[in-house]
Amino acid sequence: MKQSLQLRTSQHLALTPQLQQSIRLLQLSTLELHQELETLLIENPMLERVDDPLDHAIRLLADGAISDSGKQSESEFAVQTTSEQSKTETSDNADNNEVNGEVTGDISTIAESTSQSDDDWSFDDSPQGSKSSEEDEGRPQLEAAHISLKQHLLEQMRVNLREPRDRALVELIIDALDDSGYLTESLDEIHASLPLELYVEPEELSFALAMVQSFDPPGVAARSPSECLALQIKRLPKIAFVTRRLALAIVETQLPLFAQRDFNKLKKIFNCDEEDLREAQVVIRLCKPKPGSEFASDASDYVVPDVIVKQVGNEWQVLLNQDVMPKLRVNSMYANIMKQNRGEGSLTPQLQEARWLVKNMRQRFETILRVSQAIVERQRNFFVHGAVAMRPLVLREIADTLGLHESTISRVTTQKYMLTPHGMFELKYFFGSHVATETGGEASSTAIRALIKQLIGAEDQKSPLSDSKIADMLGEQGMVIARRTVAKYREALKIPPVSLRKSL
Structure with a gap:
């Protein structure tokens, strides 16, 4: 070649x-x-x-x-x-090779800016003609310093306790709290971590824990969700004795059953009627499962x-x-x-x-x-x-x-x-994506999710709609959709299932 x-x-x-x-x-x-x-x-x-x-x-x-x-x-x-x-x-258009x-x-085009004379503005940088009667109105305000849960509890400790040993034990309990206000370590683990030469008795730690649990916010230093809710219920004002006792019994012994909203079993266990159970439910809902969340310093993410x-x-x-x-x-x-x-x-x-x-x-x-x-x-x-x-x-x-x-x-x-x-x-x-309709057209999945949200929002809370019932109601409107698809869209909307939406 x-x-x-x-x-x-x-x-x-x-x-x-x-x-x-x-x-x-x-x-x-x-x-x-x-x-x-x-x-x-x-x-x-x-x-x-x-x-x-x-x-x-x-x-x-x-x-x-x-x-x-x-x-x-x-x-x-x-x-x-x-x-x-x-x-x-202009010069670029004349010769692009240079x-x-x-x-x-x-x-982008620079915005037109207007200038004003010094006489039109007062010291607070606002027009003199529209000056408000309030001196601070229109002026930038500084954000208050954030107070953490630990700082809030330490301030209460300084007011209520004077003995250095008691303060040290209470501060030890406060340091063991997480961001939600729960005590993540048991008293035995805390006691075992202390040096022997301090001669700390378990009763002293129990007293320190009880002292922290008496502080604000209610429910702080709890070791479980049941204890957290019980501490708050005990401190709620103007609650009837019978209602308070029933609410305490529910959160202390049958909290998982209450979370599942199995009200029929609860009525049989506590031998109460529907009205008493409804009043206890209102009291429990007044409590905060995470008492330390209000002191969280997480800043909101803003979208521009x-x-x-x-x-x-x-x-x-x-x-x-x-x-x-x-x-x-x-x-x-x-x-x-x-x-x-x-x-x-x-x-x-x-x-x-x-x-x-x-x-x-x-x-x-x-x-x-x-x-x-x-x-x-x-x-x-x-x-x-x-x-x-x-x-x-x-x-x-x-x-x-x-x-x-x-x-x-x-x-x-x-x-x-x-x-x-x-x-x-x-x-x-x-x-x-699209979903077929009976007329041969197409419906958007976003529109179907919006309809599901509307149907659930207008349902009877005593008898909520199941996924199959929602699929049938959408079928009546001409949208062919399966029950599992309704469940998928409902979960995407973060809507709980029918068993968790039922109320008394």
Whole structure:
């Protein structure tokens, strides 16, 4: 075989660094996106952020007066940035091959800022004409310091006990409590862990435990749920003696049976009628199974919407949330240096990466907006009538409409949230499988879950609906659904079974 050189043309797909960055930014949530940006801003000197998180902060001068210079400088800076951007974009269109032509590029339009004179504002940074009669109204308030369960109990110990030995034993019991307020170790285990030279008697530990159990909140330092509820029932005020005694007997001896709501067996065991059992049930429900939960320091996780849906006339308008859209640009100082050096230097790769990031960020939010608009168009009935009017929707339908791949739609709808008049939902919420109807149509699984929730919410608590009965009621509405499917949807809604929903 004779060797020869041949020239052939072919096409193939390759994941360029720019495309890899675009895919990674698209699948990030809002929080992860801002964390990624903070890292990129530190690593790349060519990139800077226009929106300052401290722009809206109150700045104080040395004499204590409030300075609004930050607002004025922000307004001037925004105007200058916009003008520089327009000039730069003009030069980019003229010659795309020059490195120094592309200087700045904002991801979103900078909002118009208005400046007010010093005479229009008082010391408390509120308009003089609308100043409230209350001095503290409108001023930022500091959050009170969080008090843990241990601190709350130690304060009560200092008031009630004076002997150092008693205080030490009580503090030992308090240290053994968990976050829910339960004593996780037995008194024998605590006694065995103490040094022998302290000569601590078991009776002393029992006294310390009884002292802690007398503290607030009621039920603290209990060793079991039965003991926790019993401690609270004993301290409840204005309870009839017969009712209190029955409630104590139930939680101390038959708490599992009460949790299963087997009221017929309870009436036979305690030889009581339905009215007495109902009154005891009300007393037990006044107790807290976890008395230390109110002192928990777990902060709530808040979700910030990426898009906002508003009704304008008869149409539904989809808007991007400007508060979560970072405004980026290429650093003008370094860009001017690159311009003078005609694109030669060690910062050329960083300049290209900064341009890629600005472009990919713009593309990310544009894709989210397009997908959200397509979802709103297909789920218009949901925004009018609620979840019961949700129609079946799959990723391929949106992908074919927008000319995108299903994987792109999946990345866009993951951990991205939409604020609607019915609440805030993840974009994946609007997608769901279908269930056939008797008329040959299709019903969304989301709509069926909403109907199940409505039926259970309107049921008679003395005779709740079983899964089979709910399936029959849905069948009467034309939805062919099996009992096990109803059970699966009910469990997804975190609704207990029929035996646990029954009440007296």
